Amino acid sequence: MLKIRFAVVSLVVAAMLPLMPTLRAQAPAAPIPTQILTAKKVFISNAGGLFDLNMVSGDPRRGYNQFYSAIQSWKYYELVGTPAEADLVLQISLISIPRQIGTEIVPFPSFRLALLDPKTNIELWVMDEFLVDRPGFSMIREKNRDKAFDVAIGKLIADLKALTVPPAATGNPK
Numbered sequence: 001m002l003k004i005r006f007a008v009v010s011l012v013v014a015a016m017l018p019l020m021p022t023l024r025a026q027a028p029a030a031p032i033p034t035q036i037l038t039a040k041k042v043f044i045s046n047a048g049g050l051f052d053l054n055m056v057s058g059d060p061r062r063g064y065n066q067f068y069s070a071i072q073s074w075k076y077y078e079l080v081g082t083p084a085e086a087d088l089v090l091q092i093s094l095i096s097i098p099r100q101i102g103t104e105i106v107p108f109p110s111f112r113l114a115l116l117d118p119k120t121n122i123e124l125w126v127m128d129e130f131l132v133d134r135p136g137f138s139m140i141r142e143k144n145r146d147k148a149f150d151v152a153i154g155k156l157i158a159d160l161k162a163l164t165v166p167p168a169a170t171g172n173p174k
Contacts, residue, residue: 032125032163033124033125035087035088035117035124036088036115036124036125036163036164037164038087039077039086039087039088039164040077040078040087041077041078041079041080041085041086041087041088042071042077042078042079042080042086042087042088042089042090043079043080043081043082043083043085043086043088043089043090043118044064044067044068044071044079044089044090044091044092045083045089045090045091045092045116046061046063046064046091046092046093047091047092047093047112047114048093048094049063049093049094049095062149063092063094063111063149063153064092066149066150066153067090067092067111067113067153067156067157070153070154070157071090071157074157074161076161076164076165083118084118086118087118088115088116088117088118088124089115089116089117089118089121090113090114090115090116090160091113091114091115091116092111092112092113092156093111093112093114094109094110094111094112095109095110095111095112095128096108096109096110097110097128097130108130108131108132109130109131109132110128110129110130110131110152111128111129111131111152111153111156112126112127112128113126113127113128113129113156113159113160114126115127125163127156127159127160127163129152129153129155129156129159130152131145131148131149131152132148
């Protein structure tokens with residue numbers, strides 16, 4: 001009888017072992033700062049960039065202008081003229097993020113969007129989008145770099161929407 005109980009318990013434990021990583025991985029999601037979810041008015045800040053903007057067409061404010069225009073056409077936020085009027089500051093910048101390619105560390109140009117508390121200037125959230133996923137000959141032509149630039153801005157807007165808009169409001173179930 002003891003052997004049968006031991007066998008049953010062993011089978012139950014063996015059946016549960018594959019589920020253990022899944023059970024641990026389902027920790028409750030940490031809360032998104034309330035200011036991000038409730039913001040109605042935003043100020044868009046241009047924090048500049050750390051790499052050569054001559055890599056794409058247009059003037060040095062192209063990223064800021066495209067981002068501003070995308071937020072404006074989204075019509076989710078009211079754009080305001082000063083941080084003091086805002087519930088949230090959206091600070092866009094161009095940065096280089098080092099990535100390992102083989103044995104080398106290569107800087108990858110990226111957009112960074114920091115969501116800041118306008119009262120304390122504390123970063124509440126940060127999102128990055130690479131302009132290119134990997135180095136390659138496709139980035140030799142300016143039109144390809146321009147397309148990658150536009151796609152990265154679009155991804156940044158999509159990231160912001162996914163963070164701030166409830167799934168029911170976007171029509172996308174999560």
